[in-house]
Amino acid sequence: MNDLSPHLTYVLNLHWDVLAFNQPADECFCFSQVGSEQRNFLWLLFTSEHYRELFCHWERDAYRLLASFRRDYALAVKDNYIQELVNKLLKTSPDFYGMWHKHEIYEPCNGVRELNVNGQVTTFGYTSMITDAERHLRLIVYAKD
Secondary structure: OHHHOOOEEEEEOOOOEEEEEOHHHHHHHOHHHOOHHHOEHHHHHHHOHHHHHHEOOHHHHHHHHHHHHHHHHHHOOOOHHHHHHHHHHHHHOHHHHHHHOOOOOOOOOEEEEEEEEOOEEEEEEEEEEEEEOOOOEEEEEEEEO
16 A cells, blocks of 8 residues: 555445555544544544545535445445444434435445645545455545546
């Protein structure tokens, strides 16, 4: 992942736990500022004020990310861990609660996002690649346009 610098790069599992990240991703998403047990992208997206400020179009992006998460949720629907995560978010975040009950699935795992990086709007192209299908590991890369 360090070879992909200066691109923002991180790895998610099926539950969207952030398992690894490079320095540029950490500088943007502040992964190292939370304990590994709370380093879940979906949790951070819906509970962190930093993420609300980071994503220039937070509501649209959160909705699409949650709709993408549903794809992975469907694979692990009987998994206690993922159920606990969803239940905690339903109780913690009114936005998550409202979006979760729309039951939509968003297929594309690539596109363009605007992030507020150090007070400056920066446009990134992003893509997601399965790196280990058996372990459900996904590499996410954000590259400046």
